[in-house]
Amino acid sequence: MAKQHISFTLNGQKVETLVEPRELLIHVLREQLGQTGSHIGCDTSHCGACTVDLNGKSVKACTILAVQANDGEVLTVEGLAKDGELHPVQEGFMQEHGLQCGFCTPGMLLRAYRFLQENPNPTEEEIRWGMSGNLCRCTGYQNIIKAVQYAAKKMQSA
Amino acid sequence: MSSTADTVEREKNLQGIGCSRKRKEDPRFIQGKGNYVDDIKMPGMLFADMVRSPHAHARIKSINKEKALALPGVHAVITAEDLKPLNLHWMPTLAGDVQAVLADEKVVFQQQEVALVVADDRYIAADATELVEVEYEELPPIVDPHKAMDPDAPIIREDLVGKMEGAHSKRLHDNHIFTWEVGQKDETDRVFETAEVTVKQEMTYQRVHPSPLETCGCVASFDKIKGTLTVYITSQAPHVVRTVVSQLSGIPESKVRIISPDIGGGFGNKVGVYPGYVATIVASIVLGRPVKWVEDRIEHLSTTAFARDYHMTGELAADKDGRIKALRVNVLADHGAFDACADPSKFPAGLFHICTGSYDIPTAYARVDGVYTNKAPGGVAYRCSFRVTEAVYLIERMVDVLAQKLNIDKAEIRFRNFIKPEQFPYTSAFGWEYDSGNYHAALKKVLEAVDYEGLRKEQAEKRARGELMGIGIVTFTEIVGAGPSKTCDILGIGMFDSCEIRVHPTGSALARMGTITQGQGHQTTYAQIIASELGIPSEDIQIEEGDTDTAPYGLGTYGSRTTPVGGAATAKAARKIRAKARKIAAHLLEVSEDDLEWDVDRFRVKGSPDQAKTMKEIAWAAYNNVPEGMEPGLEAVEYYDPPNFTYPFGAYVCVVDIDKYTGVTKIRRFYALDDCGTRINPMIIDGQIHGGLTEGFAVAMGQELIYDEGGNILGNSFMDYFLPTAVETPHWETDYTVTPSPHHPLGAKGVAESPHVGSIPTFTAAVVDAFAHLGVTHMNMPHNAFNVWKKIHELGLDKRS
Incomplete structure (x- = not known):
C-alpha cells in the first residue's frame, strides 16, 4: 500500500514519518516513534488505554488514523513531565x-x-x-x- | 542510650511493615516507562495473528494456505498438520486433560485457534488471516451443560472416545470429565432425613471473564546458534511456564528463559499456557526469528480462560432455631471443550469444599460433576483462590435462604452459626483446618458502623410504602496461600514459593522472588518485609521478579498466595541473614551472641545499648571481617512450603434501592470489613480492596459471557461485556480487624481476593433482600436492570396505581 508522508508535533518535538493510510495513530506512536506509554486495551474504543491529547482534545489513538494527526499537536504520557518535574x-x-x-x-x-x-x-x-x-x-x-x-x-x- | 524517640525515628526511616509507603513501581508507570509484552521490540521481529473458527462445532475438511502465503510479507502459515511432526499439535492442560494447540481435524468452540499466520507486521498478518481458506462441515453444538450428558448428545471430544478413565475419576459419558465427591454422604443424608427444617436452592453462577486491561501475548525468540529460547510473556507463573515449555519442546530447561515483564493485570486469567503461546514459540523456532503475538480484546474474551459457570444446588438441614446441622451440595460444572481449569492437580473443583464457610456445620457432603460443552476452555480462579468464589456464594446464599424460611434476622442467624473464636484452630466437616478468626467481632463492628437496626427500620417503612430497599449481609471465609505441598501441586511441582536476598557490602540489598506482580505492588511491599526484618530502609532494597534466569523457582502469583507463601519465604530468608548478622555482630563487639538483642536496625549489647552494630556496619564486615570459620557474604535463599493455608475473612454489608419501574439498582452503601491478619501496607490493602469490590460489583451486576443456541459467543467485546466505568462504580467504605495467622511467620493472610469473593454474594443478598418480604429467596446474577425488572414485573410490582 502506498505510504503517505505525515508530520506532526509529538510532545513538543516535530516528527516526520511515512505511514499507510490505514495505519492507526496508536500503532505509529508505539511502533514507529517508540512512544510505548500509550497502550492498546480493546478494539472498540471503550477502554481508553490509548488516550492521547490531539490538538487540545482527548482522543483514543486506536480509533484515529495516523494521517489524521498530520500537522497536529500530539501529547502522550512521555511528554507530561517538564524539565524533570512531574505534572x-x-x-x-x-x-x-x-x-x-x-x-x-x-x-x-x-x-x-x-x-x-x-x-x-x-x-x-x-x-x-x-x-x-x-x-x-x-x-x-x-x-x-x-x-x-x-x-x-x-x-x-x- | 537510645531513646524511645530515636527508636521511633529509626523505625520510621525503615518504612517497614505497617507503613503506607508510596509505591516503588509508580514513577515508571506514570511516566510511560512501563515495559509490557507489547512494548517489547526485537531486531527482525515478526508478528503473528490467529485464524479462528467461526463455528462452535465443526469438522475441518481442508485448509488452504496458498493465497495467504502468496501475500507479500507473509512468512508462514502454521496449522496442526505442521505441528504434528513435532508432536506439538496437542498440549497438556493443568487439569490433566489435553488441549489442541491448533485445531486437529475438528473445532470444538467458536474462535478456536485454527492456524497461525506470521508476517512482517501486524497489518499484513491480519490481512493474511482472511486469506487462509478453511472448509468446515458443521456439527451440532452442545451449549447447555445440562444437556451435555443426554444419551444422544453429540460427542465433543472424539480424541477421548473409549477413554472412560479420566484424570480424576471414571467418566460416565463421552462429554463427562469427572465426578468429584467430598464429605460424608450417608451421614449427611441421615441428618437431612431427621432434620427439623430443611431448605434447598438452585443457583447459577454465570460464566464470566477476568478480562484484565492488557490482553494476553508473548514474544518468542529462538536463537538457532545457541539453542536458547527466550519468551517474554504475560504470565502469572513464569517458572511453571518454563517447565512446561521445556517439557513440550524438548529444549533443556536451562536453555529456556521466560520473562514476565510488567503485566497489565492478571486476575487469574494469565496462569495457564495458551495455544497462542505455543504456536508462537514454534513459529520462532521454525523461522529462527523473534515472533510477537498479542491477542485483541475479542480474542481475549472469546478464548482465554473464563471463570465460574457453576450450576449449583445447595441444601441446609437445621433445627428450628436456625442452627445448621448439615450442608449438601451438588454442582454441574461447565468446563468448555477442554478441561483447562487452573487448580492444584488433586482438586478438580479447586478448594470448593471450603463451602461450609464461616459456620460450625457438623456434617457436609458435596459432589461436583464436570462436563464438556462447545465453549472456550477455562474455569480459572478469577480474583479468588480456586473455586472459592463459588463456594462462598453458595453458603452465603443458603444461610440467607434458611433465615428467610425461619424468619430469623440474617445477621442473627450468622451469629448463631459462627465458628466461635475459642474453637480455632477449627477443623471443618470437609477437613480444612481454619487457622484463626473472630467472626463475631467482625460482624458486630460492621453492624454498628452501618446502624443495622436503623436500616432495618427504614426498610420496614419503605416496604410499607411499596418501595424496594435491600440489605445484604455476608460473612465470608476465604482459603488462600496454596499451599502445603503435601496436598497442593501444579503438574507435580509442590506449591512452595521462594525468595533470595543479597545484602551488599554497603548495606543495600537485592531480593528476588518466585512470584510475579501484576499490580499488587510487590516491589513496594516485599521491601517493607525485608526492611522490618533486617533494619535496612525499604528504599535501599531492590525487588526483582519474573525473569526465570535470575529469580528462584516459584509457583507464581494467583490465589492470594504471594503474601501467605512468598511473603513467608521472604521473612524466613531475611531471618537467615539476621541470624548470620548476629554472629558477625557478636564477633565485632567481642561478646557472646546471647548477650545481643535486636533493636530496629542493629544488634546491641543487653544492658549496654550504646554498644551496638548497625546492619550497615555488619554488612560491611560480612565481606571483610567475619568470625573464623564463617564464609563471607550476606545472603540467603528460602523455599517456603507452608504448613497450612491461611483463612482471611470479612463481614460486608450492602444497601440497595431498586427502582420498581426500571429495575435499576442503586448501590447506596457498601461497607467492607476485611481481616487479613498482619497488614503490611495499609494503603495498598485499601487499593486492593477497592479493586476487588469493583470487580465483584461487575460480576454481580452485569458480567456474563453469553452463548446462543448455535454456540456463538455474544458478549465478547467491551460493547457487550460489562466493565464498570467510574460512573457506575459505587463508593466503597473499608474497615478492618486484625487476627494474625498463627502459622505464618508474619501473621499475614493475603487480602486482594477477599473483596471479590465476599462482595459478589453481598450484592445478590442485597438485591434478593429487597424482594424477601414477597417470598423471593434467590435471583441469579447478573442483577442488571433488565433481569431485576423481570422479577419486578413477574411480581406485578410495576403496576402504576
Whole structure:
C-alpha cells in the first residue's frame, strides 16, 4: 500500500514519518516513534488505554488514523513531565495510589490532564463522568478520583 | 542510650511493615516507562495473528494456505498438520486433560485457534488471516451443560472416545470429565432425613471473564546458534511456564528463559499456557526469528480462560432455631471443550469444599460433576483462590435462604452459626483446618458502623410504602496461600514459593522472588518485609521478579498466595541473614551472641545499648571481617512450603434501592470489613480492596459471557461485556480487624481476593433482600436492570396505581 508522508508535533518535538493510510495513530506512536506509554486495551474504543491529547482534545489513538494527526499537536504520557518535574496529575496518581498494574494509567493521566483544563474545579460526580471514557480494572476508581482532586487542588494553587 | 524517640525515628526511616509507603513501581508507570509484552521490540521481529473458527462445532475438511502465503510479507502459515511432526499439535492442560494447540481435524468452540499466520507486521498478518481458506462441515453444538450428558448428545471430544478413565475419576459419558465427591454422604443424608427444617436452592453462577486491561501475548525468540529460547510473556507463573515449555519442546530447561515483564493485570486469567503461546514459540523456532503475538480484546474474551459457570444446588438441614446441622451440595460444572481449569492437580473443583464457610456445620457432603460443552476452555480462579468464589456464594446464599424460611434476622442467624473464636484452630466437616478468626467481632463492628437496626427500620417503612430497599449481609471465609505441598501441586511441582536476598557490602540489598506482580505492588511491599526484618530502609532494597534466569523457582502469583507463601519465604530468608548478622555482630563487639538483642536496625549489647552494630556496619564486615570459620557474604535463599493455608475473612454489608419501574439498582452503601491478619501496607490493602469490590460489583451486576443456541459467543467485546466505568462504580467504605495467622511467620493472610469473593454474594443478598418480604429467596446474577425488572414485573410490582 502506498505510504503517505505525515508530520506532526509529538510532545513538543516535530516528527516526520511515512505511514499507510490505514495505519492507526496508536500503532505509529508505539511502533514507529517508540512512544510505548500509550497502550492498546480493546478494539472498540471503550477502554481508553490509548488516550492521547490531539490538538487540545482527548482522543483514543486506536480509533484515529495516523494521517489524521498530520500537522497536529500530539501529547502522550512521555511528554507530561517538564524539565524533570512531574505534572500535578502524575503526582496525584502517585500520592493517592491511583494506579496498580499501570496499564490504564497513561490514558487516565492524559484524560485527567485535558479534563482539568475543561473543568479546573470539578465535583466528584463531574470527575466520575469526565473520566468515564477510561476503564480501570484494578483500582475501583476511588483513588483515581482522589488523584484528580489532588491535581485540581495543586493546579489551582499554582 | 537510645531513646524511645530515636527508636521511633529509626523505625520510621525503615518504612517497614505497617507503613503506607508510596509505591516503588509508580514513577515508571506514570511516566510511560512501563515495559509490557507489547512494548517489547526485537531486531527482525515478526508478528503473528490467529485464524479462528467461526463455528462452535465443526469438522475441518481442508485448509488452504496458498493465497495467504502468496501475500507479500507473509512468512508462514502454521496449522496442526505442521505441528504434528513435532508432536506439538496437542498440549497438556493443568487439569490433566489435553488441549489442541491448533485445531486437529475438528473445532470444538467458536474462535478456536485454527492456524497461525506470521508476517512482517501486524497489518499484513491480519490481512493474511482472511486469506487462509478453511472448509468446515458443521456439527451440532452442545451449549447447555445440562444437556451435555443426554444419551444422544453429540460427542465433543472424539480424541477421548473409549477413554472412560479420566484424570480424576471414571467418566460416565463421552462429554463427562469427572465426578468429584467430598464429605460424608450417608451421614449427611441421615441428618437431612431427621432434620427439623430443611431448605434447598438452585443457583447459577454465570460464566464470566477476568478480562484484565492488557490482553494476553508473548514474544518468542529462538536463537538457532545457541539453542536458547527466550519468551517474554504475560504470565502469572513464569517458572511453571518454563517447565512446561521445556517439557513440550524438548529444549533443556536451562536453555529456556521466560520473562514476565510488567503485566497489565492478571486476575487469574494469565496462569495457564495458551495455544497462542505455543504456536508462537514454534513459529520462532521454525523461522529462527523473534515472533510477537498479542491477542485483541475479542480474542481475549472469546478464548482465554473464563471463570465460574457453576450450576449449583445447595441444601441446609437445621433445627428450628436456625442452627445448621448439615450442608449438601451438588454442582454441574461447565468446563468448555477442554478441561483447562487452573487448580492444584488433586482438586478438580479447586478448594470448593471450603463451602461450609464461616459456620460450625457438623456434617457436609458435596459432589461436583464436570462436563464438556462447545465453549472456550477455562474455569480459572478469577480474583479468588480456586473455586472459592463459588463456594462462598453458595453458603452465603443458603444461610440467607434458611433465615428467610425461619424468619430469623440474617445477621442473627450468622451469629448463631459462627465458628466461635475459642474453637480455632477449627477443623471443618470437609477437613480444612481454619487457622484463626473472630467472626463475631467482625460482624458486630460492621453492624454498628452501618446502624443495622436503623436500616432495618427504614426498610420496614419503605416496604410499607411499596418501595424496594435491600440489605445484604455476608460473612465470608476465604482459603488462600496454596499451599502445603503435601496436598497442593501444579503438574507435580509442590506449591512452595521462594525468595533470595543479597545484602551488599554497603548495606543495600537485592531480593528476588518466585512470584510475579501484576499490580499488587510487590516491589513496594516485599521491601517493607525485608526492611522490618533486617533494619535496612525499604528504599535501599531492590525487588526483582519474573525473569526465570535470575529469580528462584516459584509457583507464581494467583490465589492470594504471594503474601501467605512468598511473603513467608521472604521473612524466613531475611531471618537467615539476621541470624548470620548476629554472629558477625557478636564477633565485632567481642561478646557472646546471647548477650545481643535486636533493636530496629542493629544488634546491641543487653544492658549496654550504646554498644551496638548497625546492619550497615555488619554488612560491611560480612565481606571483610567475619568470625573464623564463617564464609563471607550476606545472603540467603528460602523455599517456603507452608504448613497450612491461611483463612482471611470479612463481614460486608450492602444497601440497595431498586427502582420498581426500571429495575435499576442503586448501590447506596457498601461497607467492607476485611481481616487479613498482619497488614503490611495499609494503603495498598485499601487499593486492593477497592479493586476487588469493583470487580465483584461487575460480576454481580452485569458480567456474563453469553452463548446462543448455535454456540456463538455474544458478549465478547467491551460493547457487550460489562466493565464498570467510574460512573457506575459505587463508593466503597473499608474497615478492618486484625487476627494474625498463627502459622505464618508474619501473621499475614493475603487480602486482594477477599473483596471479590465476599462482595459478589453481598450484592445478590442485597438485591434478593429487597424482594424477601414477597417470598423471593434467590435471583441469579447478573442483577442488571433488565433481569431485576423481570422479577419486578413477574411480581406485578410495576403496576402504576
